[in-house]
Amino acid sequence: MRHLDMATGVRYSAPSGMETLTDTLKNLEKTARWPGPSMEEWRRSAFPKEDELPRAAGTPLISWEIAEEDQDAVVIGYGIDDEALALFRTDLADSQTLLDYRHRLDILSRPGSTAVSIRIRKGKVLSRPVVLRYSYRGRDTRYNAHTFILCEQEADARVVEIHDGRAPEMFVTAGTHASCGPGSRLSHELIQNLDDSAVFAYQSLAQTGRDASYRSFEGQFGSRIAKSRMTAECLDKGGDVHMNGVYTARGNQKKDLKPVQRHSSPRCASRSYYKGAVQEDGATVFQGIIEVAKGAFETDAYLSNKNLILNDGARADSIPNLEILNNNVKCSHGSTTGTLREDELFYLESRGIGRKEGRAMLIEAYIEDALGNEQGREPHPAVYEALAQFLKNGESEKP
Amino acid sequence: MELRIHGLHASIEGKEILKGIDLTLPQGEIHALMGPNGSGKSTLANVLMGHPSYEVTGGEVYMDDIDILSLEPYQRARLGLFLAFQYPVEIPGLTAGKFLKRAAELRLEDGGKLNVSSFIRELRAHMDFLEMDHQFINRYLNEGFSGGEKKRMEMLQMLALQPAFAVLDETDSGLDIDALKIVSKGVNSLKGPGFGALIITHYQRILNYIRPDRVHVMVGGRIVRSGGPELVERLEKDGYDWLKSQAAAEHAKV
Numbered sequence: 001m002r003h004l005d006m007a008t009g010v011r012y013s014a015p016s017g018m019e020t021l022t023d024t025l026k027n028l029e030k031t032a033r034w035p036g037p038s039m040e041e042w043r044r045s046a047f048p049k050e051d052e053l054p055r056a057a058g059t060p061l062i063s064w065e066i067a068e069e070d071q072d073a074v075v076i077g078y079g080i081d082d083e084a085l086a087l088f089r090t091d092l093a094d095s096q097t098l099l100d101y102r103h104r105l106d107i108l109s110r111p112g113s114t115a116v117s118i119r120i121r122k123g124k125v126l127s128r129p130v131v132l133r134y135s136y137r138g139r140d141t142r143y144n145a146h147t148f149i150l151c152e153q154e155a156d157a158r159v160v161e162i163h164d165g166r167a168p169e170m171f172v173t174a175g176t177h178a179s180c181g182p183g184s185r186l187s188h189e190l191i192q193n194l195d196d197s198a199v200f201a202y203q204s205l206a207q208t209g210r211d212a213s214y215r216s217f218e219g220q221f222g223s224r225i226a227k228s229r230m231t232a233e234c235l236d237k238g239g240d241v242h243m244n245g246v247y248t249a250r251g252n253q254k255k256d257l258k259p260v261q262r263h264s265s266p267r268c269a270s271r272s273y274y275k276g277a278v279q280e281d282g283a284t285v286f287q288g289i290i291e292v293a294k295g296a297f298e299t300d301a302y303l304s305n306k307n308l309i310l311n312d313g314a315r316a317d318s319i320p321n322l323e324i325l326n327n328n329v330k331c332s333h334g335s336t337t338g339t340l341r342e343d344e345l346f347y348l349e350s351r352g353i354g355r356k357e358g359r360a361m362l363i364e365a366y367i368e369d370a371l372g373n374e375q376g377r378e379p380h381p382a383v384y385e386a387l388a389q390f391l392k393n394g395e396s397e398k399p
Numbered sequence: 400m401e402l403r404i405h406g407l408h409a410s411i412e413g414k415e416i417l418k419g420i421d422l423t424l425p426q427g428e429i430h431a432l433m434g435p436n437g438s439g440k441s442t443l444a445n446v447l448m449g450h451p452s453y454e455v456t457g458g459e460v461y462m463d464d465i466d467i468l469s470l471e472p473y474q475r476a477r478l479g480l481f482l483a484f485q486y487p488v489e490i491p492g493l494t495a496g497k498f499l500k501r502a503a504e505l506r507l508e509d510g511g512k513l514n515v516s517s518f519i520r521e522l523r524a525h526m527d528f529l530e531m532d533h534q535f536i537n538r539y540l541n542e543g544f545s546g547g548e549k550k551r552m553e554m555l556q557m558l559a560l561q562p563a564f565a566v567l568d569e570t571d572s573g574l575d576i577d578a579l580k581i582v583s584k585g586v587n588s589l590k591g592p593g594f595g596a597l598i599i600t601h602y603q604r605i606l607n608y609i610r611p612d613r614v615h616v617m618v619g620g621r622i623v624r625s626g627g628p629e630l631v632e633r634l635e636k637d638g639y640d641w642l643k644s645q646a647a648a649e650h651a652k653v
Contacts, residue, residue: 342451347488350448351502351556352476361501365492365539 032104039103044285044317045227045256048199050104053171058141059114060165065131073124073155077117077148105173105201117148120155122181129158129189131380136165136172136194145174149188153181153209160189160380163200164222170198178206180214182236187215187377190230193386194222196251202228208239208268217371217379218274220247220255221386231260234268234296241270246367246383248390249282249314256285261303263296263329270301275370277363277390279310289321290331297326303333308366310340310359360391400463401425402447402480402564402595407458409446416442418620419458426563426595429586431606431631433599434617435639440599441485443617444568448472448482462564477505479563483553483570489541495552496522496536499559506560525558528588529581547578554585561589565596571605583608603631618646 034050035042066074118130134145149159163174172194180186186206194200200223206214220226232241247255261270276284290301307316320333340362348358364387371379407420416439424430434440446453447460449472460467467475490498499522504513526533529551541549550570557565570582586596586609598609606614606628614630615622618639623646624630634642 341488344488344490346448346450346472347484347490348498349472350476350482350484351498351560352473352505353501354473355471357501358473361493361498362490365490368492 035103035105041229041258041287042227045225046254047105047201047225047227047256053199054140054142054169056138056141058136058138058143060143060145061135061137062114062116062145063133063135064116064118067126067128070124070126070128070130073121073126074130074157075117075119075121077119078115114144115146115148117150118159119150120152120157120184120186122152123154124152125156126158129160129187129380131160131162133162133164134174136163136170136198137167138170139167140169141167142171143173145172147174147176149176149178149186149206151178151180151184151186151212154183155181156185158187158189158377160191160382162191162193162380162382164191164193164382165198166195168195168197170195172198173201175202176204176206178204178214180206180208180212182209183211184209185213185215187217189217189219189380191219191380191382191386192222192226192228193219193382193389194226196222196224196253198223200226200228202226202230204230206230206232206241207235208233208241210236211238211240212236213240214242216241216243216245216259218243218245218247218257218259219371219379219383219386220245220257221390223255224252225254225256227256229258229260231262232270233260233262234265234270236265237267239265239268239270241268243270243272243274244370244372245272245274246370246387247274247276247284248387249276249278249284250280250390251282252280253282254284255282256287258287258289259303260288261290261301263290263292263299263301266296267298268296268300270299272303273370274305275307275367276305276316277308277310277367278314278316279390281313283315283317285317285319286335287319287321288333289323290333292322292324292326292329292331294325297328299326299329299331301329301331305333305335306370307335307337308339308363309337310363363391400479400563400595401461402597403459403461404443404447405459405461407443407446407460408456409442409453410456411442411453415456416453416620417446420617420620420622422597422615422622422625424564424595424597427592428612429590429596429598429609430613430615431598431600431609431611432615432617433601433603433631433634435643436601438617439620440601440617441568442620444482444485444566444597444599447475447566448480449475473505481557481560481562481565483550483557483565483567485568485570485572487541487549487553489539489544491539491542493540494536495538495540498540499536499556502556503559522555522559525555528558529554529585531555546573547575550574550578550582554582558585558589561594563593563595565589565594567596567598567600569599569601571600571602579605580608603635606631616642618643619650621646621650623649 037043136143208214243259249255259272286305288303292299303320305318318335345358402424404422409417616624
């Protein structure tokens with residue numbers, strides 16, 4: 001595995017006569033509102049106002065890894081906007097949507113100067129994950145990063161997208177648009193581990209073609225405030241979606257996650273399974289939703305959220321939602337909140353495992369089943385690195 | 400080495416359960432602790448290991464010259480004290496193998512390094528001995544295990560950790576005869592000069608397979624009678640009632 005130089009990426013040429021989304025968004029940007037408590041989804045986010053966030057714009061360092069044997073199967077594009085969009089628009093004929101541009105923050109996170117597209121060629125099965133890393137390094141800087149993943153017909157790929165960086169007071173907006181061609185299998189894993197002072201806003205939209213399978217994993221570990229909305233939309237029959245997520249909040253961290261299982265076509269199945277752990281004064285909000293459009297009959301969808309509250313003062317709100325505009329569907333959700341059990345800690349202690357370590361083991365065990373986004377697939381090591389920070393922080397507590 | 404319990408009093412939520420326990424268990428011996436339900440047997444097991452729900456209100460427990468009551472449970476474990484739980488907890492997400500490996504590592508003095516391949520080899524041998532499927536260590540700890548499987552897992556841990564003293568808290572309860580034989584085999588295989596065991600049981604059944612050197616009978620939070628293996632037969636024949644009335648009479652005199 002080697003790092004590719006950005007220069008080896010391919011630039012797409014824009015089809016002529018294409019309406020440019022960027023221009024539309026630029027106009028919207030002038031009039032759209034900043035999200036705030038008056039919007040239901042943002043009511044609990046504690047998201048800063050625009051004038052509280054850094055204004056100076058920076059460019060992240062981007063690196064990616066592709067296995068040697070997969071080089072011919074993957075095309076990487078860099079520095080794209082309307083050109084890549086065109087490619088995505090033509091892939092799924094029914095797709096009218098890109099990301100949801102609902103307000104000023106969404107518009108800020110539009111594909112701009114920093115955009116990477118990953119195209120997995122038709123029928124290709126990648127041997128190793130493609131790992132794309134955005135590293136942010138400037139203090140008091142605003143960043144935007146955008147990723148396009150095009151998994152062509154019958155292709156099979158795993159894409160790991162990492163956002164990290166230790167500089168203080170950064171503001172990062174990021175978005176991903178994934179398109180899963182007919183019969184393809186895509187696993188998209190987002191790992192956010194920015195500095196504890198950062199503000200992170202993320203949205204993604206993945207759309208499945210006929211009989212396509214989409215797996216997502218979202219690991220939200222870093223940042224002072226992280227707001228995320230990942231949407232998986234079944235656009236054609238036979239779509240199969242699994243969304244997993246793990247999030248942690250410690251110190252004064254706030255996390256607000258909203259996986260959206262959107263059924264726009266009949267006979268699709270979706271599952272989401274999100275687990276959170278909060279300690280100290282951390283706070284999390286989970287607002288996952290199953291949306292079933294008119295005509296999406298025989299939908300089979302389940303949404304599950306579980307939270308572990310590790311001390312008094314930490315808070316986890318779970319607000320799962322169903323929005324069903326159709327009969328003949330099977331949709332349900334479940335939510336639990338718990339704490340570590342004394343008898344489990346004692347059991348580990350009785351085998352010589354100290355309390356702090358036992359506590360860490362139990363937290364790790366708790367979230368274990370939400371970590372792998374598919375059976376037998378090891379999570380990327382960055383997940384464990386981020387998790388270790390969370391577990392270590394808990395050690396400041398009394399034994 | 401000796402495990403010495405002297406004048407031990409303990410309570411839970413303000414209610415006194417142990418009312419002065421005296422018992423000495425030397426290494427090389429196996430003792431049975433019997434008694435009716437509610438006599439405090441399991442409380443003694445938990446107090447020895449240091450369960451935080453119990454409050455020790457008097458007395459002392461020493462492993463040789465170390466006062467273990469002042470130690471945290473994990474420190475007692477690292478000294479070589481082992482408790483086989485009556486109800487082992489289930490921990491989904493933590494594989495039995497990972498758990499056992501960590502426990503074995505911590506048993507090594509001065510942070511010595513565990514030889515993983517020989518550890519696994521020994522573990523497999525122990526599993527064969529206990530007639531356990533090797534896949535057990537890949538499963539989540541006790542999750543979905545039957546009662547018998549949980550008790551075998553306790554025995555596997557005991558064999559892997561080679562404790563100086565083991566307290567078996569009603570390990571025999573709920574076991575069929577085959578599982579009981581296997582549990583007994585586990586204890587008997589450790590029997591020797593470096594191992595002492597306290598078998599807490601309600602029934603004499605397990606003592607058909609593990610022959611105790613001493614038998615103690617606990618009633619109402621006190622040890623009311625100690626003796627040789629013949630005591631088991633008397634209990635089997637006459638039950639606990641004769642000891643209960645005897646204990647009540649003695650207590651009235653005090």
